Amino acid sequence: MTERRVPRVRVRFAPSPTGDLHVGGARTALFTWLFARHSGGDFILRVEDTDRRRYVEGSAAGIVESLQWLGLEWDEGPIFQSERLPIYQEHANWLLEHDHAYECFCSPGRLEQVRAGQRARGEPPGYDRHCRSLTPQEIDEQRRLLAQEGRNPVIRFKMPESGTTVVDDLIRGPITFENRLLEDAVILKSDGFPTYHLAAMVDDHLMEISHITRGEEWLPSAPLHVQIFRAFGWEMPVLVHPPVILRPDGKGKLSKRDGAVGVLEYKRKGYLPEAMNNYLVLLGWSAGDQEFFSTDDLIERFELADVSASPARFSFDKLLWMNQHYINHVLTLEDLTARCVPYLVAAGLVPAAAEDPASPEHARVREVVTLVKDRLKTLTEVVELTDFFFTDGAEATEEYATETLVPRKTEPAAVRAGLERTRATLVGADLDDEAGTEATLRALADELGLKAGQLFMPIRVAVTGRTVSPGLFETLRVLGKDRVLARLDAAIAKLATYRSQASPAG
RNA sequence: GCCCCCAUCGUCUAGAGGCCUAGGACACCACCCUUUCAAGGUGGAGACCGCGGGUUCGAAUCCCGCUGGGGGUACCA
Numbered sequence: 001m002t003e004r005r006v007p008r009v010r011v012r013f014a015p016s017p018t019g020d021l022h023v024g025g026a027r028t029a030l031f032t033w034l035f036a037r038h039s040g041g042d043f044i045l046r047v048e049d050t051d052r053r054r055y056v057e058g059s060a061a062g063i064v065e066s067l068q069w070l071g072l073e074w075d076e077g078p079i080f081q082s083e084r085l086p087i088y089q090e091h092a093n094w095l096l097e098h099d100h101a102y103e104c105f106c107s108p109g110r111l112e113q114v115r116a117g118q119r120a121r122g123e124p125p126g127y128d129r130h131c132r133s134l135t136p137q138e139i140d141e142q143r144r145l146l147a148q149e150g151r152n153p154v155i156r157f158k159m160p161e162s163g164t165t166v167v168d169d170l171i172r173g174p175i176t177f178e179n180r181l182l183e184d185a186v187i188l189k190s191d192g193f194p195t196y197h198l199a200a201m202v203d204d205h206l207m208e209i210s211h212i213t214r215g216e217e218w219l220p221s222a223p224l225h226v227q228i229f230r231a232f233g234w235e236m237p238v239l240v241h242p243p244v245i246l247r248p249d250g251k252g253k254l255s256k257r258d259g260a261v262g263v264l265e266y267k268r269k270g271y272l273p274e275a276m277n278n279y280l281v282l283l284g285w286s287a288g289d290q291e292f293f294s295t296d297d298l299i300e301r302f303e304l305a306d307v308s309a310s311p312a313r314f315s316f317d318k319l320l321w322m323n324q325h326y327i328n329h330v331l332t333l334e335d336l337t338a339r340c341v342p343y344l345v346a347a348g349l350v351p352a353a354a355e356d357p358a359s360p361e362h363a364r365v366r367e368v369v370t371l372v373k374d375r376l377k378t379l380t381e382v383v384e385l386t387d388f389f390f391t392d393g394a395e396a397t398e399e400y401a402t403e404t405l406v407p408r409k410t411e412p413a414a415v416r417a418g419l420e421r422t423r424a425t426l427v428g429a430d431l432d433d434e435a436g437t438e439a440t441l442r443a444l445a446d447e448l449g450l451k452a453g454q455l456f457m458p459i460r461v462a463v464t465g466r467t468v469s470p471g472l473f474e475t476l477r478v479l480g481k482d483r484v485l486a487r488l489d490a491a492i493a494k495l496a497t498y499r500s501q502a503s504p505a506g
Numbered sequence: 507g508c509c510c511c512c513a514u515c516g517u518c519u520a521g522a523g524g525c526c527u528a529g530g531a532c533a534c535c536a537c538c539c540u541u542u543c544a545a546g547g548u549g550g551a552g553a554c555c556g557c558g559g560g561u562u563c564g565a566a567u568c569c570c571g572c573u574g575g576g577g578g579u580a581c582c583a
Contacts (some may be wrong), residue, residue: 016583051582108581115580124508125579154581172511181509189581196583220510220578243512244577250517252576279518282531286519291531308519310512311576318518318532328545374545438541445541456541468543 009041010210013067013074014200016048017059020262021066023314024215024245024254027280031242032213033072034281034302044207045077048200050193066263070273071295079207081199088194091202091232092155092187100231101187103153104131105142126183132158155188157197157228165223170211170240171307177223185224197221201228204237211304213240216311217253240304242284243311254314261314270343270379274330275323284308292325324377336373337366340382347383349390367478371470388464389478394490397465402494404467407457410450415458416495418448422459423488431481434473462491 013029015021021029036043045067047060064078081088095101104127115125134142146153160179167175187198194202204212212225219241229236245254254261260269266276278293285307287293293301327336338357344350344365354361368389369382376382388397405419406412421444431437445455456472463484469475476484
């Protein structure tokens with residue numbers, strides 16, 4: 001019995017530096033990375049920067065940052081294709097010498113003309129193989145003419161003109177293409193740079209890639225890639241084309257136009273990489289029962305072959321929900337605190353010293369975060385939800401409209417009296433005793449003939465400046481007596497000059 | 507136009523011939539909890555498994571056609 005050698009799993013994520021890393025690309029990267037980790041193989045980062053016109057400065061750095069943020073660390077790379085030009089040129093020449101490629105001297109203008117004609121006649125547009133059958137003399141002549149213009153020919157791959165090419169995709173099965181409908185693609189451009197078709201295939205072979213994972217949009221050119229491997233006599237890696245991600249409305253691929261699609265945008269907006277990964281992996285893959293996965297769970301359970309072949313729509317809603325779930329129920333308090341601090345520091349609410357987990361400032365943030373943990377959907381929201389805990393006195397909370405102090409069906413005078421009595425009561429109270437504060441204020445409401453809410457809401461607005469806040473008694477405790485009293489005073493003062501706009505109905 | 511892929515609640519999906527009078531999650535609605543808002547709990551509405559043919563004792567599950575959606579059609583990736 002001969003044992004079949006099972007090649008080591010080696011996969012790569014190969015983005016082109018033409019912009020930010022999109023969630024679609026991030027998902028492909030995630031699938032690829034999980035597959036590598038699951039099978040104990042290697043994950044390589046390769047930057048496909050072979051198009052000088054579309055190159056965007058800083059884009060590669062952004063992609064690197066995105067992957068790092070998501071925790072998709074690579075074992076090799078980043079490798080830049082632009083630094084490997086001679087390799088591709090050598091391979092193009094090899095194909096030329098072995099009759100698998102030919103020089104094409106056609107001008108862009110002629111190519112456009114050919115396509116226009118084909119379209120008009122209802123034929124599939126494509127290169128008409130004009131230069132494929134040039135005689136050696138004609139080739140020399142064309143070279144000379146082109147050289148006079150200071151231009152170079154391109155090199156095209158010779159596709160078989162008949163028969164079929166079978167592309168065997170891991171998640172779709174075998175797909176058969178008619179060779180006569182395929183064209184002779186350019187593999188080396190006139191500027192000496194390779195096109196994707198040559199560069200990616202050469203690299204995938206040289207880097208011993210076992211599985212080519214890439215977006216579904218590459219499926220139509222897969223037969224070309226199979227033929228390139230065949231021409232070189234190389235063993236074909238397994239092809240894997242996860243589906244594209246659709247816009248929320250399903251009309252087309254998710255793109256920049258649809259708002260937030262850049263991974264770094266989500267980082268900035270206070271999303272957690274854990275939530276991002278968890279959401280993304282569920283877009284096209286499922287373990288059946290489970291909904292939440294730690295990275296280790298995923299590495300253990302993820303199967304590339306189980307990825308769905310049908311495209312899924314991106315849901316901002318569900319991502320947000322997932323993020324909230326991680327903040328509310330997965331992160332430890334300490335972890336959440338540490339992640340909130342930078343946002344509070346950036347907003348100028350807490351000193352940079354709070355970055356130190358042992359600092360009193362950090363402890364203070366932790367105390368505050370405890371109260372809003374269940375209310376945060378994103379990390380950035382911590383600023384608007386808790387700013388009043390970090391400002392002193394009453395200035396920062398005085399912005400609210402006085403009328404918000406007065407609940408429906410409640411007389412302003414009663415509110416004012418209630419706040420005055422509350423102030424008098426709290427002066428001597430121990431705010432650390434939440435239950436005690438609650439009992440005291442409930443009794444006070446009773447005594448004033450008010451429902452609890454009719455007294456609590458004005459207090460809430462007075463001390464927080466808003467109608468929505470964490471629980472009142474824990475808020476009072478964390479605020480501390482100084483702030484509470486100062487803000488009650490400010491509210492009472494506002495009410496002193498307040499005239500009810502509309503008399504309460506009923 | 508041509509080529510290719512895909513097709514279960516609005517959305518993400520479970521389902522690999524009988525376990526399905528189709529399960530879960532998001533969103534939505536109601537109720538409970540309740541000092542606001544959340545979170546949480548309970549329940550509800552929501553899919554004749556795109557349509558039409560087959561195969562089979564039996565199909566969401568297999569086959570064919572149609573329709574619909576998506577992708578590709580560059581000296582871009």
